[in-house]
Amino acid sequence: MFLDMFNNPTGITIDNDDDELIICDTNNDRLVIISRDFKWIRDINTGIETSPRYVCTRQNILYVTSGTKGCVLTFNKHTDQPMNTIPELTLGLTIDAPRSIRCVRDLLFVTSSLSKSIFVFTIDGEYRGELRHELFAKPIGILFIDDSLYVTDSDKHALFHFSGVLQ
C-alpha cells in the first residue's frame, strides 16, 4: 500500500548516473529518492520550513529550490549532507519564490515567480544576473533543448520560447 506518502510533491528529476528518481516532497520538507522501478530508497531532509520545490542534479550535487527560504539549497547526494546555499547568505540576495531549476553548460537557471525573472548562477553559486522579459508575469517551468529555452508562465498562461539564448 502506498497510502499517504506525500504532502504536495512538486519537482521531479532523474539522476541517470545513479539510476534514481528524486521527488521534492514539498510540504514534508524532504526529498524522496526512489529507484527506477519505483521502490523507496531513502529520504533527504531539506530542513524545517524549507518547502523544497524543484530539483536538479549535476555530478554529486543536488540543487533544490526552497520556496520559503528564497534560495537554492545544495546537498551532497552521496552523503545527503547539506552544502552551501545559493546565493551565499552574506550577499543579502534572495530569489523571490524560486521554482524550477536547471543546470546547463555549468550554469544554474532558477525561475523566480515573484521577481518575474530567471536567476543565473555558476554551479559554484556565483551570481551572474537575471534573465528578464517584459512579458514575464509568473515564470515557473524552464527547459533547455539544444539552443532553445522554454519557459512556462502560470499567470500569463502561456509558453515562452527563446532560441539562441546560449548559442
Added chain:
Amino acid sequence: MLNEELAGTLVLDKPIHGNITPNGTSASGDHDGRLAALASGSRTGKMEIIGQEGSGKLEFKSPSGMTINGDGHLVLAEVDNNRLQILTREFTHIRTIIGFREPRDVCFTKDKRYLITDNHKLIILDEEFHKVEVIGSNKSGKGRSQLK
C-alpha cells in the same frame, strides 16, 4: 490560439553586482560571454509566445513543469487545467491527457515512463499514458515504509 509576439527581448540584467565581465578568465568565461550578448541588448534568435488562458488546444491554465519525451515532443503539466498537453517543438498540438487533479511537474525516464506529481501523489504512466503505478493518495501524509 497561437500568438507570436515579437515585442520585447530577453535580457540579462545584473542589478545587484555591477556589470558582467564577458571576458573573464574562469573556465566558465565563454559561457558568460554568450549570456553577455543578451546583456548588451542584442536580440535572441527568435522569440515566440504560445497560448493564452483557456482549456482548448494550445491554450493553458497555470502551466508549470515540463519535459521532453522520447519523440522529442514537449510535455507540459497544467495545474489548473488538470491535464498534460503534448506539443511538437513547432507547437503543433499532439495530444491532451486529462484526469489529473493539479499536476505540477512531469519527467520522462529512459524506461519510457512518465512521472507526474499530482496533488499528494506521484503518478507513473507508460508511453501510451496508461497507468503503471500510483504512489501516495489524495490525502497528505509522511509515509516512507509503505514504499518498500
